[in-house]
Amino acid sequence: MKVPLRWLSDYVEIPIPAAKLVERLTLAGLEVAGVRLVGVPAPEGLVVRDDAPRPVWDRDKVLIAEVLEVKKHPDADRLLLVTVNYGKQPHQMVTGATNLKVGDKGQKVVVALSGAVLLDGYANPPVLKQLKPTKIRGILSDAMVCSARELGISDEHEGIIILENDAPVGMPLVDFMGDIVLDIDVLPNMARCLSLIGVAREVAALTGGTLKAPPTRSFAVSTEPFAEVAIEDPRLCPRYSATLIRNVAIGPSPGWMQRRLTLAGMRPINNVVDITNYVMLEWGQPLHAFDHDLLVQRASKGKPRIEVRPARAGEKLVTLDGQTRQLTPEHLVIADTRGPIALAGVMGGADTEVTASTRNVLLEAASFDFVSIRRTARAFDLPSEASLRFSRGVHPDLVSSAALRAAELFAQLAGGQVVGSVESYPAPLPPQVVTLPLSEIRRSLGIELPVVEVKRILHALEFTVEEAGSGSLRVTTPPHRLDIQHGVADLIEELVRIHGYDQLPATLLREQLPRQRTNWPLVLEERVRDILATCGLQEVMNYSLTTVEREAPLVGPGVEYVRLANPVTVERSVMRRSVLASVLESAASNLRHVQGLRLFEIGFVYLPRAGEKLPEEPRRLAIVMTGPRQPEFWDSPTKPPLLDFFDLKGVVEALLAELHVPSAEFRPAQATWLHPGRSAEVRITDDLIGCFGQLHPGLNEHFGLGRRDVLVAEFDLELLLAKVPRRHAIQPIPEFPPIRQDIAVVLDEAVPAARVEAEIRAGGGELLRDVKLFDVYRGPNLPEGKKSLAFALTFQALDRTLTDKDAAKVQQKIVGRLERLLGARLRA
């Protein structure tokens, strides 16, 4: 909502500087998002966020002048010599203005004298330029008559600005029409402030002033049967009035009105349209003008019958913008006996619009159900100043004020005669009455507000207040507000808003501390993050939105997705089922500028469930590693070793160990997206927690990873974390020395190392404290199909120093077991 302060001050005195006013309005919920200066210098302290250059109208050099004479330029067809009076001697200058012609006289114009700084009307984007005397086709011109664009008022540059006839000659323009325009963000519950009067009422309440609403005289009602009004459903249209104004002379509206509309962001059209817009901006009540004669014609010279009703299926309407609209019963229309003539509250119809030849105007003032207007404006994508207001709710009470005010302006400014109104208001909205216990104020705000202050604020906002006994007030809502729906809480907001939030002290909670609970899922999730970061991995966070195609190789075909009905891009159109696909996306984009990376992400996946409306949202952990094992260094070998399966397995083992997950088991994985020979699944007590290994090389291209080996892992974090013990036992540090013995066994290639280790442990019993595989050998010294595994065995007792003999005995047992169960033999 753009509010020119000069216009605003018609309705309320502004006793504080502009900067202060901006602050007060902003704190009270009318956020001033922008300020525009019109010809005036920036007042002190006022923050002007305006990217466009704005000229300041010099008091001595930009003046109101009267045209004395217009002559042809002797040497140029399109140029004129205009002589003006601005209070001193007549002054002649050259102009190219298209709205002056030879012989013109008496117009009030704006003259800028040499030295004035205005916008260069021809530069794009506009720049400020100082006016200097120049010779134009041989004639010296040291002043100019200005266009609205040169003055920085609007983009209008077709002709010069012509002021109203009573504009005082010689007055500095800045005194006549210099202005400050506030651009206010109006929140949904402040829709009443989508009007100058609404804002003025707030200013009055905030500054202790009084609202001066424009007088609306009622007029003599004629008995002429000029129209009939019928509302089909009062819920969709509570009130409709039609006012007939005869003998309207269509023409431009006066300069002051055009100027105000322009500054408020609307384009002046003609006096009829301008008056309806002016009254809408003033009161917040949109109006619409029909050509009454066209309605009479449509009624076959009879009395037009105006109906407000849902459109019938199949009806059509050509709207003002020339578009043909297909209507359904979803759309509320204004219709006559021949069919729809307007989309209620949204846009008029072309067949009945006011044109240059209109003589008699039927003025509509009505209120509509905001939901219906919203739906229609949305359906046809027709946001307008009118639908903006209607879709936020306009109080039916405003209908009469606005209709009377517009009728008066038609009489004043367009020479019309007001014939009278017909109206339907089947169920007037009763005033809303709220009982406000004063104790509720303290309960909500935490402060005592003196009853005097409570009454002062409510009165200032035009509420009626009566004592209701037992510490309560009976408060009646004024007839322009629809937002006091929840009674007490709404009133308390009004009180604190006007009283000022800066008046509130800051306290800390007195309320008892609620029961404290440990959020285990979060604690463990954060622990996993810390472990992986400690392992040298970088955390990433990706969009949860992806495409089915991107994930397909990882999640398989034919799975259900949570799909967006209105994606912003097809790239982000379904909710992911794989976190790994996301991390691979991060990897691919980074591999354009790094050699290697180690990434992980913990995040949700979204799995639709049969028979449920909402998906399951479990957490997943994904890891991607690729590139050199060591970061590049000046003494590294020229071909540094690359990360392989066992680097990733090391990370997985570290994670499991740090989480104290007992007895994880690694087996060859079955996943189609993994290298069949270099991948493993992780099972904990037989539950499959996830898979890891080298990404199937056949998928590198799909994920944009080039030809490198990429190591990947994806784990079901919910399952994994469920296996984490809440506590784990700590082993004592042994007091007695260990004995280390190495053994190497030769056995079949097919026997997995983990199996061998398991048998060693089983054979070693409790004296075997640790087993570490330290060498794997295959080669010419061994028979075909055999391998040698070398283990370091650590023997240690908690209660005594072991002898070599003790150790040898255990080792013998171990070897015997390996020979018996695995067909191994000890390597010499």
Added chain:
Amino acid sequence: MDLHGLQERALAELQACRDEAALHAWNGRYLGKSGELTLALKRIGELPPAERPAYGQKVNQIKQTLLAAAEQQERAIREAELTRSLTAEALDVTLPGRPVQRGRLHVATQVMRRIIAIFADLGFQVYRSREVEDDLTNFELLNMPPHHPARDMWDTFHTTTPGVLLRTHTSPGQIHVMRELCPEPIRVILPGMCYRYEQITTRSEIMFQQVEGLAIGTDITMTDLKGVIQAFAQRLFGEDRTVRIRSSYFPFTEPSIEVDMDCIVCGGKGCSLCKGTGWLEIMGAGMVHPVVLQHGGYDPTRYSGFAFGMGPQRITMLLYGLKDIRQFWANDLRFLEQF
């Protein structure tokens, strides 16, 4: 026998020894089996008996002197050699160190942890709820019936299942936590991912985190809300921060407020970060709307509560002076590695 001369000569030669080999040779020359001093001692028999004790004593004295001097010289030589070899081993200490494989948390996690820790100190615990929500919980129960004008404030991603959407804010978590804990008092924060139908630009994202706070009890007021937010701002942005409250509108709070903090760059004088206003918007808040309390199971005539909501990405941008919100989920390592 010029014993004195022998000692002088031996000491002089010892001084000239520069390495262990020379020292060894010197030792042989004077103290060895056929060294000059050894021989000198052997010649004691050639002397008259009366002179022998004095002579023997003198030779022994010289031997002790030479041994002590030799030991000292040997130490000096070793020290010199060590110094020499250490000097030879000198490195170019300006060469870069061997890089360590470093991992780290995403900046969003880092900042989220800071926020969670601050509120934990104030007794607020973390409660998380789902991201794919129904219209009922995301809007209706939060006092936004269908076609409520306030729904315009959130551009929503709808799914192909009617009535199912991506939550536009963490506020549906208010309903979940109230229904779970009613009638206990509540003090929680609700962090999580939210989604809005927006064009992705430097200033707007389709996905972003929010942290919502909710306190419900029988003695919770607007001044408490102001105190908690002020405490938070001072902990995160510096102890001399001040906050200011503006009236605002959210359907699920009444009264509703917007909280500004004095600018962390200019302190309120006006700069490019605060666009000249001296203030930075940090969160929206308010007293929980009676209708919302009711939907959560709490009797609004007995209970009151406050709620606030902030955007960690915006807060991170303020903390680090970032200009482009798209960097958060782009995961460019050149960005992430700086945190």
